Amino acid sequence: MRARSGTSTFKRAAAVGATALVLLAGACSSGDSTSSSPDGTSGSSSSGEFDPNATLRIAYAAPSDTLDPHKPTIAVAPVYDFPIYDRLFDVDGEDNIVPMVAESSSFAPDGTYFEVKMREDVTFHDGTPVDAAAVKASIERGKTVTGSTVSNLLKGITAVEVVEPYTVRFLLDGAGPEVPSILATHAGAIMNPTVIADPSADLARKPPAAAGSGPYIVEDSQQNASVTYKSAPTYWEETPRVATLSITFVPQSATRVAGLEAGDFDLVQVSADAYQNASAAAESGSFEMLSTPAASRDLVINIEKGKLSDPDVRRAISLAVDRDAVATVQPCTPNSQPYMDNHWAYNPEITIETDTDTARSLVEEAGPVAFEVAYGAGSSYEQVATVLQSQLGEVGIDLALRPVEQAQVNQLFSEGSVDAIMQSIIPTADPILMLNQNFFGGQNIARGPIGDEVKALAATATEPGMTQEERAPIYQEMFATIMDNYLYIPVCQSTQGWAHKKDIVGLDTMPGLRTGTVVVTRLGVAQD
Amino acid sequence: VTRLVVRRLLVAIPLIAAVTLGAFVLVDQAPGDPAVTLAGENPDPARVEQLREELQLDEPVLSRWMDWITSAAQGDLGTSLQTQEPVSDVLGERLEVTLSLLFVTAVFAGIIGFGLGIVAALRPRGVVDRGITTVCSVGLAAPPFWIGLFLVAIFAVNLQWLPAVGYAPISEGIWPWLERLILPALALAIFLAAEIALQLKGSLTEVRAKDYVLTAEAKGLPPSKVLFKHSLKNAAAPVATVAGVRLAALVGGTATVETVFGLRGVGDLAVGATLNRDVSVMLGVLLISCVAVQIINLVVDISYGYFNPKVRT
Numbered sequence: 001m002r003a004r005s006g007t008s009t010f011k012r013a014a015a016v017g018a019t020a021l022v023l024l025a026g027a028c029s030s031g032d033s034t035s036s037s038p039d040g041t042s043g044s045s046s047s048g049e050f051d052p053n054a055t056l057r058i059a060y061a062a063p064s065d066t067l068d069p070h071k072p073t074i075a076v077a078p079v080y081d082f083p084i085y086d087r088l089f090d091v092d093g094e095d096n097i098v099p100m101v102a103e104s105s106s107f108a109p110d111g112t113y114f115e116v117k118m119r120e121d122v123t124f125h126d127g128t129p130v131d132a133a134a135v136k137a138s139i140e141r142g143k144t145v146t147g148s149t150v151s152n153l154l155k156g157i158t159a160v161e162v163v164e165p166y167t168v169r170f171l172l173d174g175a176g177p178e179v180p181s182i183l184a185t186h187a188g189a190i191m192n193p194t195v196i197a198d199p200s201a202d203l204a205r206k207p208p209a210a211a212g213s214g215p216y217i218v219e220d221s222q223q224n225a226s227v228t229y230k231s232a233p234t235y236w237e238e239t240p241r242v243a244t245l246s247i248t249f250v251p252q253s254a255t256r257v258a259g260l261e262a263g264d265f266d267l268v269q270v271s272a273d274a275y276q277n278a279s280a281a282a283e284s285g286s287f288e289m290l291s292t293p294a295a296s297r298d299l300v301i302n303i304e305k306g307k308l309s310d311p312d313v314r315r316a317i318s319l320a321v322d323r324d325a326v327a328t329v330q331p332c333t334p335n336s337q338p339y340m341d342n343h344w345a346y347n348p349e350i351t352i353e354t355d356t357d358t359a360r361s362l363v364e365e366a367g368p369v370a371f372e373v374a375y376g377a378g379s380s381y382e383q384v385a386t387v388l389q390s391q392l393g394e395v396g397i398d399l400a401l402r403p404v405e406q407a408q409v410n411q412l413f414s415e416g417s418v419d420a421i422m423q424s425i426i427p428t429a430d431p432i433l434m435l436n437q438n439f440f441g442g443q444n445i446a447r448g449p450i451g452d453e454v455k456a457l458a459a460t461a462t463e464p465g466m467t468q469e470e471r472a473p474i475y476q477e478m479f480a481t482i483m484d485n486y487l488y489i490p491v492c493q494s495t496q497g498w499a500h501k502k503d504i505v506g507l508d509t510m511p512g513l514r515t516g517t518v519v520v521t522r523l524g525v526a527q528d
Numbered sequence: 529v530t531r532l533v534v535r536r537l538l539v540a541i542p543l544i545a546a547v548t549l550g551a552f553v554l555v556d557q558a559p560g561d562p563a564v565t566l567a568g569e570n571p572d573p574a575r576v577e578q579l580r581e582e583l584q585l586d587e588p589v590l591s592r593w594m595d596w597i598t599s600a601a602q603g604d605l606g607t608s609l610q611t612q613e614p615v616s617d618v619l620g621e622r623l624e625v626t627l628s629l630l631f632v633t634a635v636f637a638g639i640i641g642f643g644l645g646i647v648a649a650l651r652p653r654g655v656v657d658r659g660i661t662t663v664c665s666v667g668l669a670a671p672p673f674w675i676g677l678f679l680v681a682i683f684a685v686n687l688q689w690l691p692a693v694g695y696a697p698i699s700e701g702i703w704p705w706l707e708r709l710i711l712p713a714l715a716l717a718i719f720l721a722a723e724i725a726l727q728l729k730g731s732l733t734e735v736r737a738k739d740y741v742l743t744a745e746a747k748g749l750p751p752s753k754v755l756f757k758h759s760l761k762n763a764a765a766p767v768a769t770v771a772g773v774r775l776a777a778l779v780g781g782t783a784t785v786e787t788v789f790g791l792r793g794v795g796d797l798a799v800g801a802t803l804n805r806d807v808s809v810m811l812g813v814l815l816i817s818c819v820a821v822q823i824i825n826l827v828v829d830i831s832y833g834y835f836n837p838k839v840r841t
Contacts, residue, residue, distance in 0.1 A: 059693070059790075063800075065610060065611065066611065073566065073567065073610065147575075147612075148575075149567070149575070151575075204611070204612075222621065222792060223611055223613070223618075224611075224792075224800055225792040226792075248693075248694070248790070250693060250790045251787060251790075252787060252788065252790075254677075255680075255692070255693055255787075255788055255789070255790050256693075258680045258681070258684060258685055258692040258693065259691075259692045259693035259694075259790065261684070261685040261692070262680070262684035262685055262688060262690075262691055262692035262693070263688060263691070264691050264692055264693045264694060265693070405558075405565065405805075407564060407565035407805075408561065408564060408565070411561065411564045
């Protein structure tokens with residue numbers, strides 16, 4: 001697939017120049033995943049016939065450290081694990097939780113358990129049925145296996161019971177309506193009990209074909225480098241599939257784009273550092289690019305630290321941030337809350353404004369304000385933090401920058417060692433997971449009396465038996481409380497690109513586009 | 529030669545010990561907690577504590593280093609903290625890529641460097657010499673990753689003659705293996721070739737003015753024989769020294785080029801291990817690099833004996 005496109009000499013020369021600049025920019029920047037697009041359009045088709053004999057080669061910005069769904073240390077397990085393992089529930093392209101192996105489900109009236117009736121036509125690739133016993137074995141493994149990184153996520157499920165061969169019951173303590181969304185993550189991957197019991201099975205590197213019931217089987221994998229899958233001989237769900245799927249970790253965004261242009265890849269993730277040049281190359285006709293919102297850029301502050309405990313100071317910080325100016329240095333759009341307007345928890349009444357005069361007078365009333373922000377050294381947050389330092393400086397706030405190792409950022413904030421951090425509050429399909437991770441547990445953004453108020457609201461939204469329609473206004477009120485009290489300062493929503501050849505099917509409905517942790521199992525290649 | 533090898537080995541042992549101890553101290557003093565890094569995103573505190581115990585982070589750094597060096601001396605480089613795989617296995621997977629890259633780089637650098645150096649020395653201070661000197665100066669000034677980016681833009685993206693990314697093992701065939709190494713090897717080789725060319729031009733020009741060369745030419749020996757038999761061999765000793773030093777430096781310099789070309793080699797492994805605080809793998813890479821540099825130095829020392837028989841006595 002190394003055919004040359006028919007662009008003019010001039011366009012080709014321009015493309016070479018642009019590519020060189022892209023590559024240069026990429027070589028000087030980090031390999032994280034964010035970006036944007038001019039028009040947000042893509043030429044990818046989402047319907048039509050697909051080629052079952054095709055090969056799809058994807059270049060992705062993060063590696064697979066393990067294919068064991070219970071032990072990943074990097075939050076991209078869905079990318080690499082979902083081709084292998086099915087779950088009871090899935091997330092669709094609109095971030096809705098939808099049944100996968102589940103047929104129907106219900107909560108106990110008192111909320112003590114969650115029961116799922118399963119499909120009976122799903123089997124692992126050795127013919128073993130995917131039944132309640134397999135679910136029980138899988139969840140119990142996730143909770144107890146040495147080195148599990150999902151035990152925290154599963155702690156609200158105290159036990160799993162096999163009610164009938166295809167009916168499984170999850171006994172709950174502290175978990176509620178979010179359970180289906182937990183089971184839709186890699187923590188809910190259904191593994192073959194016979195493989196779990198086999199000590200010789202290499203679940204980290206080369207899971208046996210029988211390990212899962214997903215659409216693909218691992219053919220080869222190189223840790224932190226690439227995974228190659230082949231299509232499973234049979235799969236219960238009719239979905240576009242290719243004969244061979246490979247996902248290769250290429251850290252540099254510009255290298256990924258060059259790989260696409262050179263014919264080494266069919267689909268590549270385009271991060272912020274290479275986004276604008278890749279957009280220009282896409283416009284020249286070398287490839288197409290789908291642009292999607294990606295991780296947010298948020299200033300998360302410890303509201304119990306010094307003058308940051310003053311709501312007026314936090315308001316001044318928010319008013320001082322010129323989000324449009326940030327968007328000129330990094331592809332992103334201003335945002336006002338964790339969720340976007342396509343999610344049921346989004347509150348349309350929350351707005352955010354820039355008013356440096358008011359910010360300046362608030363700071364004058366509060367006296368000298370100085371605080372420190374930590375962020376991943378060399379990450380794309382660094383650029384935003386530098387802009388914020390300048391903008392806050394204009395209203396009299398002294399912001400000190402503290403670049404640290406990315407993995408240490410959350411730890412420093414959780415233990416109270418820094419005043420603030422730059423990070424992404426990643427919206428999960430069910431808000432309670434995001435709240436538990438960022439606002440209550442983990443980082444504990446919601447501190448003090450305001451935090452208690454937010455927690456109380458969240459608790460009312462997780463009562464057993466509540467529907468999504470009943471929960472939505474509670475979360476909307478809760479996000480209004482969070483934003484009215486400036487528990488964190490949203491800056492902007494970065495934009496990401498997926499550069500691809502024209503014949504990729506299903507890209508624009510690919511789950512996980514919003515977070516970058518995409519699910520590639522429904523991608524295919526169109527028939528000629 | 530045997531005495532030389534033994535002497536080199538005796539020097540290498542304390543050198544490796546000192547380098548690895550330095551690495552231990554640096555990692556220990558770096559800010560942050562390796563256990564947090566290894567525990568993944570939003571980890572369970574109990575998991576962090578468990579990792580801290582496994583990593584023996586409460587033990588003095590000297591004690592941890594002693595444990596590691598003792599095991600390493602017995603051939604056990606430990607297990608990767610991130611993947612729980614033996615470090616020797618992890619290194620083994622990546623070594624083929626880097627060795628292949630260095631081999632092709634050395635071949636390219638040798639061909640280009642010797643070719644340009646000889647041509648320049650045949651007409652010193654002529655137009656060709658000045659042109660080659662200018663090109664070599666650019667080659668010395670341009671960092672390999674920068675050259676690599678332009679090679680990709682021209683030969684992979686625009687002309688689409690060669691792939692831009694990845695590696696194919698030699699088991700898949702010579703051409704699939706070579707075609708993915710040409711651009712990264714060229715990117716690395718240009719600096720080395722420029723160094724060889726300039727060094728060779730200088731020493732060859734000097735040798736060609738010696739009495740024994742002039743005598744050989746006066747006696748009517750064919751110019752090729754004078755050049756290759758009498759001049760080049762004597763001019764090559766200083767070139768071998770420079771080439772050896774630069775090639776040794778490239779062992780550590782492959783990381784940037786491997787990153788640009790998406791090659792999963794030892795350099796790329798070192799970058800990943802450092803970011804992930806995988807000390808075992810970092811030390812394994814360090815050990816391999818030390819050994820490689822020692823081997824290159826040894827080969828250079830032995831080559832002196834070939835180029836200059838007086839050294840052998």
